[in-house]
Amino acid sequence: MTRVLQTLMDGVAVGSTYALIALGYTMVYGILRFINFAHSDIFMLGAWFSFSLAGVFGWTLAGATPPPWAAVVVLLGAMSGTAVLGYAIERVAYRPLRSAPRINVLIAAIGVSLLIENIGQLPIAFGTQPQRMPSLLPDAVLFEVSGVSIRLVDTLVIGIALGLMAALEWLIYGTRLGLAMRAVSTDAQTAALMGVPVDRVVSATFAVGSALAAAAGFLYASKYPGINQPAHATWILLGLKAFVAAVVGGIGNVRGAMAGGLLIGMVEIFGAAYLSPHLRDVYVFALLILVLLVRPAGLLGRATVEKV
Amino acid sequence: MTPALFARGVSIRFGGLAAVSNFELALPVGGLYGLIGPNGAGKTTLFNLLTGVYRPDQGEIRLGERDLIGSAPSAIAASGLARTFQNIRLFHQLSALDNVRVAQFAHRRTGLVATLLRTPAWRREEEADRAAAEAWLTAVGLEGRGAELARNLPYGDQRRLEIARALALRPKVLLLDEPAAGMNPQEKLGLRSLIRTLRDTYDLSILLIEHDMGLVMDVCEHITVLDHGEVIARGTAAEVQVDPAVVEAYLGSPEAA
């Protein structure tokens, strides 16, 4: 029982980070119908921006005691930084390819991804050494349930992630921008004819998706403070699992991405805890193959027929 | 006699839209039938249903004796139902000749190993196919143009190439989706005689979608009129032309105007 609860807590924490990343994949796919390969690098940058920003304030030094508002500053800073970057990437690398075959955009995205990783590794950027994220989120044992300590940091990670998802729900279903986003994702051509500024909507989508990924990067680094160097395989792998979450939930479907993220987090963490900790990635991809076989449109996605 | 192509009760919905409902058709062997209707009536959707691109929600479709429901588009095509596309879908980066030769693949007898070893049997089949493909190009009036890339051909020639490609499947039934769209009057005249010749020379049954009424009324011996997915009239050209439902569908009802 103890172990189940602990695992559940971890699963939700990891799953909600996946969900935040998956949202970026799914929103871009919903609108432009391509896999933004560089999205996992935006997530990585979220973690590294957070670390660097904390460094600027001196919070990474040994013995530093960051003030309570440190987390807010770092989180918002990292989110704004990646939002600008996500916007810029779309402008420079993807927009000129808007009418090109999708495979070209996919290749360009892989190029952007490799570019970010390899520039990130340079000594003038983040270098090739792993770093330790200072604990900016306060931590304490909140309470104990039958021997499991519910920790504040886990609760905060989950809380912030769920808060951001609620904010996104409101953005998409409660604002004019969200209405425009939904219109473009249903039918970009018609939306353009109706006067929706498609380019601006796409830009906004990239900015919002990137900001969410950065938040995921911050939260992930808060839970697992050892941050790997920018080109490390773990980043791509985490991004990939988040993409799997988007596909499992139903690519293009925002709520699907949230549900898929949580599901993938659970599968991975429970698999790691009860089967074998070394094969956690294998469970996730096995689930992907299974979903593709039995329900290619994803759990919440609707099967659509391509117009011929 | 069994019709070449038979459909009954064929329906499909896209969300709330009944794109085709309860469609019926019996295209006799050697028949040249027309399918008309205003924009968005569901004509192309019907072709997609017949060729297996979409799967109907209900209904029955048979090619000769063969039940087509649930078969893959490639299987349907290989069993003798060929089509052209309204929004030209050629293999743009391939030569005109190669476009035609793709359609011969389904009937190839030599396999992958023979291909890689280039056995004599493979070579003979390759030669025969090439000659046949060139003959198909000639049949539609594209002789000597085989080496050109499909995307470099003028519009009217692209439409013709689509027909040659469909013919190379050696179909029993040919579905033509607006073959005259974008053609000038002279090209249309050529197309008109081409359609007739094809039917007479190759034992084809043809179903033709066309907005050019002159063309349809002239070549088709029977016409089905669709509107909002439903058959609103059927008969000879003379019959459907005076049918009040058809007139209303094309001109709009008096209240709407």
Place this chain on the structure above:
Amino acid sequence: MRAILPWVAVLGFAMLAQVAVGPVVGHYWTKILMDVGIAVLLAVSLNIVNGFTGQFSIGHAGFMAVGGYTAGILTYYGGAALFDLPPGAVAPGIAGHLWFALSTLVGGVVAAVAGVVVGLPSLRLRGDYLAIVTLGFGEIMRVLLTRTEDVIGSAEELATAPWTTQVVSTGGSLGFTGLPFYTNLFWTWLWTGIAILVAYRLKESSTGRAMLSVREDEVASGAMGVRTTDVKVIAFAMAALFAGIAGGLFAHEIGTTLNPAELGFQKSFEIVIMVVLGGMGSVTGAALAATILTIVPELLREFSEYRMIVYAALLVVVMLVRPTGLLGHREIWHAWRRS
């Protein structure tokens, strides 16, 4: 006769490389020429999937790993049993080399089977799922391979180890060390020549045209009677076959170690870059790009830090200014003639 001549030419070319080129250029360049051959083999085979059928596989290194480890187990443990030698010893004479050739081929076949298993669920679907599934496959292979046991080094230990233990004793994350160095210019360029010939003959055949038609327009292709899923799976299996063989060559090459980290997605991406830069669908383009991208970094070792940055930037720029790559869909002699 005309059909057999090219095979003879490939054989002659490989022999020439071994007996005439190798001794002249010396050890350092022999190694580079083997690297070039393996890179060409990988690029030309991936091109069958990415260039011919227009699908997007980015897990080629995963198939390389499958083939490499399979071949390695066969030469290392199988060779020890077969020739009654200590594990990892090169069997003397022609027998050893024939065993090696068979092992690489088996590695290729196992990789092809893996290709079918991976390809079937994802190739049914249209779209970019293949990219994700192949990338995931490559990563799973890598993770699984890091979990294997230590290599059995001594003949005494080997004598008591059952074969079920042997096949999982491939060194984990340290790599499968101690494999015999069988790979030479002859085997490298023989397989590479075969792959080039197969790819080219495929492209100029009805099966190849069916693949190209899938790339051009999958719906139209199906409507013309092409069983698109089958065609894609065939392309995918052929590509995996050659990738597996390349893995076998890589595993037994001097100066490389077969370890999981070497065969991660970085490697897959490098192969993708070669195909894209050379021209999607161009056999000679892929071969040319693989050659250039293997030799140039060798010459510019001081700048190796910037190599991937340059590659990545090139990838984006090529997509923006010349989306079909250097040669586009054409072969090198076409480009010569026209422009």
